[in-house]
Amino acid sequence: MFSAFLFGVCMAASAQTAWPGYMGDLPRAVSESSVAAELPPQSAALAEQAVAPTGLAQWGGIWRGWACQAAGCDIKVAIRDLSVEGATVTYAGASQLQTVVDEAPGRFENDELHMRLKTSADLVLRLRKDGDMELGIWRNGSLLSAGVLSRRVPAYVRRVEWLDSPFTENGKPVRLEMVVHRPEGDGPFPTLVMNHGSTGMGNRPEWFGLTWTSPEVSAFFVARGWQVIYPQRRGRGHSEGLYDEGFEADRSRYSCRAALALPGAERALADVEVAMASIRQRSDVDPQRIVIGGVSRGGILATAYAGLHPREVVGAINFVGGWIGASCPDAGKVNGELFTRGASFPKPTLWLYGEADPYYPIAHSRTNFNSFQAAGGKGSFEVLMPPKGLDGHSTYTVQRLWGASVDAYLASIR
Known part of the structure; x- marks a missing residue:
């Protein structure tokens, strides 16, 4: 049976995001979406060539991974124009049910990168100690979707x-x-x-x-x-x-x-x-x-x-x-x-x-x-x-x- 996992888990989204207890257990994995997310070519090229200030290079570049129930959403994120205040974030998400491509300024808050999507949801990114990235999409204090992005080779x-x-x-x-x-x-x-x-x-x-x-x-x-x-x-x-x-x-x-x-x-x-x-x-x-x-x-x-x-x-x-x-x-x-x-x-x-x-x-x-x-x-x-x-x-x-x-x-x- 399907559970409520990743569908409407209520948490308070604030400057320090109240991530649910299972976030650290989500693995680096491969998207199961039959529809591939596609970044705009120019945004992807700029992100690959990005130069970041000292201490911020770990955020830049192209990130690939998954979100949604059973990895049903394919996700790609490009991060460039890094500064201590934030960065330009390009987000592409695709599934059988929906495709979203968006680009906007992101801001750093408490070691997280926040971006408001055109869907009125908030994209929140957080780095892991192993270099991968956790992703959460929130609306009105409810976690709509979560997943993991990476710049490493796929897990399988x-x-x-x-x-x-x-x-x-x-x-x-x-x-x-x-x-x-x-x-x-x-x-x-x-x-x-x-x-x-x-x-x-x-x-x-x-x-x-x-x-x-x-x-x-x-x-x-x-x-x-x-x-x-x-x-x-x-x-x-x-x-x-x-x-x-x-x-x-x-x-x-x-x-x-x-x-x-x-x-x-x-x-x-x-x-x-x-x-x-x-x-x-x-x-x-x-x-x-x-x-x-x-x-x-x-x-x-x-x-x-x-x-x-x-x-x-x-x-x-x-x-x-x-x-x-x-x-x-x-x-x-x-x-x-x-x-x-x-x-x-x-x-x-x-x-x-x-x-x-x-x-x-x-x-x-x-x-x-x-x-x-x-x-x-x-x-x-x-x-x-x-x-x-x-x-x-x-x-x-x-x-x-x-x-x-x-x-x-x-x-x-x-």
């Missing part, structure tokens, strides 16, 4: 690929989108197959077409020599076909009823099986070191898949997994049944959940884990405490909360 190689599937709709074949994040080189790499969740309540059709990845997960795994592949199920992202994973009859939202929710999960598992069959045949994948993982609905799918296909993966990582929220009357039946399918996986699994999760509270998720264990499943259940400004369902975005546990888990399944 990104590719978008298309997978032919056996599915047809209206007599036409259906192709599935896969996003690949990998280290430099040809592999074969140990590979994490990371599965996406839903879209909150399922009542925002415009979100169905947003490709999901996790720059936080990718940055962690690629730094350790792993490849991460993100298959997009039917009707999600740019994958073709109808998105039909357990809606009410009028498609107004996801259904809480087991009779509708479980067939949606079966459809999703069929998509995962098609993607995994292709991934296992790839020359850049080490078939002996494939781990399946996922967030929210992707987490429960990963666990179920491991049990249904125990010889095809060496591990399963479940971030905040479940199929329907705990407030649904049938949540225990639906989530319990799907998780129990994973119990036949003979190796340990890793379950990571956050306090204050609006969809899957710890008590509900522990009950699911207990049912999984009672059916013979192996694994560990860990509770993570989200930083201020983030709910428990978004703990997968904070590496420091789960990094040590995942490192230990990967070492244990070699």
Whole structure:
């Protein structure tokens, strides 16, 4: 499910910006936008040639990076004409939903560079100790978007690929989108197959077409020599076909009823099986070191898949997994049944959940884990405490909360 992360987190924007607690955890990553941000050529050229006063050179030049949910916005910023008072800032941001190009004077305040965008929002930039730059876009005290910019080489190689599937709709074949994040080189790499969740309540059709990845997960795994592949199920992202994973009859939202929710999960598992069959045949994948993982609905799918296909993966990582929220009357039946399918996986699994999760509270998720264990499943259940400004369902975005546990888990399944 989508969380409220980066959408309307309320903080007071003042001369010393009250950044949320998770800002320092956002990674240097690659934009996932299908639309590239483009700086005006003259502004870019001037920024590349800029000469800065002593102590300010670290601000100047061209910065590239990401913002928005799941790195969905491509961002480029050019900074030139530096002085102790400020600089000329050119901002370009692009996503599937909006493109903005703006240039204006920026001013330094308390080691931050502030610029008013023509959208009436405020762009605030702050340097990190490692030389990268944090970006926040604020309006009326609310943080609209956040991300990280850098002048270094990208954190990983990104590719978008298309997978032919056996599915047809209206007599036409259906192709599935896969996003690949990998280290430099040809592999074969140990590979994490990371599965996406839903879209909150399922009542925002415009979100169905947003490709999901996790720059936080990718940055962690690629730094350790792993490849991460993100298959997009039917009707999600740019994958073709109808998105039909357990809606009410009028498609107004996801259904809480087991009779509708479980067939949606079966459809999703069929998509995962098609993607995994292709991934296992790839020359850049080490078939002996494939781990399946996922967030929210992707987490429960990963666990179920491991049990249904125990010889095809060496591990399963479940971030905040479940199929329907705990407030649904049938949540225990639906989530319990799907998780129990994973119990036949003979190796340990890793379950990571956050306090204050609006969809899957710890008590509900522990009950699911207990049912999984009672059916013979192996694994560990860990509770993570989200930083201020983030709910428990978004703990997968904070590496420091789960990094040590995942490192230990990967070492244990070699």
